[in-house]
Amino acid sequence: MESIIQFTNVNKAFNDFAIKNLTFEIKKGFVTGFVGANGTGKSTAIKLLMNLLQPDSGEVKVFGLNYKDHEKVIKQKIGFVYDDHVFYEHLTLQEMKNLIQPVYTQWDDELFYKYVEQFQLPLKKKKLKTFSKGMMMKASLAIALSHHAELIIMDEPTAGLDPVFRREFLNLLHEIVQDGEKTIFFSTHITSDLDRIADYIVFLHNGELIFMHEFYTIAEKYVLVKGGLDLLDPDTEKEFIAIRKTKMGFEGLSSNKGRVMQLFGDLALYETATLEDIMFYTKKGGEKGVSIS
Numbered sequence: 001m002e003s004i005i006q007f008t009n010v011n012k013a014f015n016d017f018a019i020k021n022l023t024f025e026i027k028k029g030f031v032t033g034f035v036g037a038n039g040t041g042k043s044t045a046i047k048l049l050m051n052l053l054q055p056d057s058g059e060v061k062v063f064g065l066n067y068k069d070h071e072k073v074i075k076q077k078i079g080f081v082y083d084d085h086v087f088y089e090h091l092t093l094q095e096m097k098n099l100i101q102p103v104y105t106q107w108d109d110e111l112f113y114k115y116v117e118q119f120q121l122p123l124k125k126k127k128l129k130t131f132s133k134g135m136m137m138k139a140s141l142a143i144a145l146s147h148h149a150e151l152i153i154m155d156e157p158t159a160g161l162d163p164v165f166r167r168e169f170l171n172l173l174h175e176i177v178q179d180g181e182k183t184i185f186f187s188t189h190i191t192s193d194l195d196r197i198a199d200y201i202v203f204l205h206n207g208e209l210i211f212m213h214e215f216y217t218i219a220e221k222y223v224l225v226k227g228g229l230d231l232l233d234p235d236t237e238k239e240f241i242a243i244r245k246t247k248m249g250f251e252g253l254s255s256n257k258g259r260v261m262q263l264f265g266d267l268a269l270y271e272t273a274t275l276e277d278i279m280f281y282t283k284k285g286g287e288k289g290v291s292i293s
C-alpha cells in the first residue's frame, strides 16, 4: 500500500512543550482520525505536516517527497481545510475562487460549481465574513476538492458545528474516499466523529504517539475492567493504564484485554473501551501515575 504521509522520528520543542520522536505512516485511500486531549500537540503536528513549522530533527514526507526539494509539488496535491483563517473576509466566495484558481494547475471549475450547489453555498450574495462556521468549512472543502487534492488535511473540522451539519459533513468525507484515490487526515477531540468514518486512529498524548491502530482493532486491545478492590495488588495494578478507585470498587483501563480477562476471569466485569475512555485514562495515568481516585 502506498504511503501518503510519513513522520520519522520527528522532534519539535517549544519552551514548555515538545513533539517527541513522532513516527507514523498514513496509507493511501483511508480516513485517519488524529486524536488526543487539548494541548497534546495535534495542531503542532499538522503544522509540521503542512511545512508551516519545521522539525528540529527527523523527517516529514508527503507523497514520498520531502518539503525541502518538492514543496510546490506536494502543496498542489494537498487540500488544507480550515474554518475561518484562510479566507479574506471582505470577499464573496466567487471572488475568493477567482483569487485561488490560478494557484492550482489542476483547478476544475465545473467541479467547484457542482460542490457550491451541493453544499448550498452563496456565491456572490454574501461576503465570507457573514458565513457561519459550517458554511466556511464547506467552502474550504469545496476549494480543496476542486483542485483534485489527493490528500485532505483538516484541523478540528467539526469543532463548533451543530450535530446535523456535522453528520452531513462526515457523510461527505465518507463519500470522498470511496474511490480509494483520496486520503483524509483530520484532528478531532470529538470521538463520536470517528465512529462514523475513521479507518485508522493516530492517538497522541503529550507530544508522543500512544498508538496507531486500525479503528476496529481498538476494541480488541483495550478494555474497561470493573471489580472489587480485593482484586488489586501491586502486580495486578501493573496491567492498567490507570485505575479509578472508589469505596465500592475500581474501574481501570487496560490495553491488554486478553491478559486481564485471563487474570481476573469472571471475578471482574468487562466493557468495551471507547476512545473517550482511552483518552480519559491515558491523560489521568500520565498525570497521576497508575492509580487515580
Ligand SMILES: Nc1ncnc2c1ncn2[C@@H]1O[C@H](COP(=O)(O)OP(=O)(O)OP(=O)(O)O)[C@@H](O)[C@H]1O
Pocket: 014, 015, 016, 017, 036, 037, 038, 039, 040, 041, 042, 043, 044, 045, 189
Ligand atoms: N508557536 C508556539 N510557541 C510556543 N508554544 C507553542 C507554539 N505552538 C504551540 N505551542 C504549545 O504546544 C502545545 C500543544 O499545542 P497544540 O495546539 O499543538 O495542541 P492541540 O493538541 O492541537 O490542542 P487543542 O486540541 O487544544 O487544539 C501547547 O502547550 C501550546 O501552547
